[in-house]
Amino acid sequence: MWSTAREIAAGDTVIVWLASPFPTSSILHQTRDFIQPLVVTPGKDFNSKYGNYRHSDFIGMPFGSKVGSRSGKGFIHLLRPTPELWTMALPHRTQILYIADISFIISYLDIRRGSRVIEAGTGSGSFSHSVARSIGPTGHLWSYEFHEARAQKARDEFTQHKMSDFVTLTHQNVCKDGFNLTDAADSVFLDLPAPWDAVEHAKQALRKDRTTRISCFSPCMEQVLRTVSALNDAGFIDITMYETLIRPHDVAQVPVLQPISDMEEKLKKSEEIREIKRLRQIAAKQKTDESAHGEKRKRDDGDDEQEAEAVDGEDVGSGKKLKTEDDDEMADSTPSRDVVNGSSSSRGPAVAFAPPLQKISVSKAIVEVRGHTSYLTFATLLPPMPGASPPASSEDVAPLD
Ligand code: SAM
Structure with missing residues (x-):
C-alpha cells in the first residue's frame, strides 16, 4: 500500500493535519476541516489558513514532521497515510x-x-x-x-x-x-x-x-x-x-495513592480495624453501664483487665489512647493532599505512597449517544x-x- 519509507518522496500521498495532533473529541467530529490528503508534487504549493508551503520542501522530511509555513506563521503536520486517516480525509x-x-x-x-x-x-x-x-x-x-x-x-x-x-x-x-x-x-x-x-x-x-x-x-x-x-x-x-x-468515554488518569497490589491487603486490614472499633464500642458501653449503677467492680484477675484494655485501645485508668499497629495502617492509607500534589506535608515527607505515584486510567461514559x-x-x-x-x-x- 502506501510508502513504508521513513522519509517523504515525490509522488507520495501524505495526510496533512492542520490542527493539534491531539484533537479534542469535538474537533474529531469535524475532521475534514482539519485533515487533507495530498500527493507530493514538486512545483506545486499547498495554501491554507495555516500558511503557505512548497511541496518540494516536504521531500526528505520524515513522515510525522511538523512543518512551519514559509511566512513563519502557522504550521502543519505531514502524516503517513493509514486506512483510518484515509477514511477521515478522503474525498x-x-x-x-x-x-x-x-x-x-x-x-x-x-x-x-x-x-x-x-x-x-x-x-x-x-x-x-x-x-x-x-x-x-x-x-x-x-x-x-x-x-x-x-x-x-x-x-x-x-x-x-x-x-x-x-x-x-x-x-x-x-x-x-x-x-x-x-x-x-x-x-x-x-x-x-x-x-x-x-x-x-x-x-x-x-x-x-x-x-x-x-x-x-x-x-x-x-x-x-x-x-x-x-x-x-x-x-x-x-x-x-x-x-x-x-x-464516547471521558478518560482521565488519576494517581493511585498506593500500589494496586497492596489494595487487597489494605482492605482486609480495614475490615480488622472495623472489628476492633466494634469491640471498643461494646467495651465503652459496658463501662458506661457499670458507672451508671455506681458499682465500681473490682476485678479479680488483673491480666483479664489488661487484655480488655488492649482490645479497647484505651488505657482505662489514664484515659490515654493506646496506639496499635492497625492505627499505623490507617494513617498510612489516609490520603494527603500534599501527597497527591507530589510535595511533602507539614508533618514531613509522605514516604508511605510516594514516590513514584502510580496512575490508573478511569473513564466515564457520556450518556448522549451520537446517531445511528x-x-x-x-x-x-x-x-x-x-x-x-x-x-x-x-x-x-x-x-x-
Ligand atoms: N462502502 C463504501 C465506502 O465505504 O466508501 C460506500 C458505498 S456507497 C454507500 C454505495 C455504492 O454502491 C455507490 O457508489 C453506488 O454507486 C454503488 N452501487 C449501488 N448499486 C450497485 C449495484 N447494483 N452494483 C454495483 N454498485 C452499486
Whole structure:
C-alpha cells in the first residue's frame, strides 16, 4: 500500500493535519476541516489558513514532521497515510463507512492476512482501504461499482496507493450481472441499496469447501427484513443483525495513592480495624453501664483487665489512647493532599505512597449517544453436505402464530 519509507518522496500521498495532533473529541467530529490528503508534487504549493508551503520542501522530511509555513506563521503536520486517516480525509463521492463499522465488519467476517474478499459497491473506497491492509498482498479484494465515474476514480486511487496488485475493481451492476466468480471468496460485503438482489450471486461467488460469511449494511429496517428473507432463501444460517452506536468515554488518569497490589491487603486490614472499633464500642458501653449503677467492680484477675484494655485501645485508668499497629495502617492509607500534589506535608515527607505515584486510567461514559449509521446483517454459509437436499424457501415455511 502506501510508502513504508521513513522519509517523504515525490509522488507520495501524505495526510496533512492542520490542527493539534491531539484533537479534542469535538474537533474529531469535524475532521475534514482539519485533515487533507495530498500527493507530493514538486512545483506545486499547498495554501491554507495555516500558511503557505512548497511541496518540494516536504521531500526528505520524515513522515510525522511538523512543518512551519514559509511566512513563519502557522504550521502543519505531514502524516503517513493509514486506512483510518484515509477514511477521515478522503474525498467523498458517496456516503462512506467509518472505522467503528469497518472494524466490526472486518472482525466479524474474519477477514485477515491472505483472505479473499468481495465488496459492492466500492463507493468512495473507505472500506476498501481497511480491507486491503487486513488481507495484504497475499489476499485479494474484488470490488464492484456500477457508477462509471466513481469506479474510475477509485481505480486511480487504488493504483496511486499501490493496491492494484491485489485489489481488482470492476465496473458492473452486481444485482443484475453478479460477480463473475464461482467458489472464490471467503467473505462478501454488500453496501448497496438492494443487497437482497445480490444474495444469490454472492452465494455463487463464495467458496464451498469451507464456512464462509456475508455482511450487508442497510440504513433501514425494511431493507434488513428483505435481506434476511433472501439470506434464508439462499440457505444462509446464523443470521444476526447488529447496530453500531458510538458512546464516547471521558478518560482521565488519576494517581493511585498506593500500589494496586497492596489494595487487597489494605482492605482486609480495614475490615480488622472495623472489628476492633466494634469491640471498643461494646467495651465503652459496658463501662458506661457499670458507672451508671455506681458499682465500681473490682476485678479479680488483673491480666483479664489488661487484655480488655488492649482490645479497647484505651488505657482505662489514664484515659490515654493506646496506639496499635492497625492505627499505623490507617494513617498510612489516609490520603494527603500534599501527597497527591507530589510535595511533602507539614508533618514531613509522605514516604508511605510516594514516590513514584502510580496512575490508573478511569473513564466515564457520556450518556448522549451520537446517531445511528446503519444496521449490519451477518450470516454464515456452510459447505454443502454430500447428498443433502436444497434448503426450503422462506415462502414454504409456515408463519408463526
Ligand atoms: N462502502 C463504501 C465506502 O465505504 O466508501 C460506500 C458505498 S456507497 C454507500 C454505495 C455504492 O454502491 C455507490 O457508489 C453506488 O454507486 C454503488 N452501487 C449501488 N448499486 C450497485 C449495484 N447494483 N452494483 C454495483 N454498485 C452499486
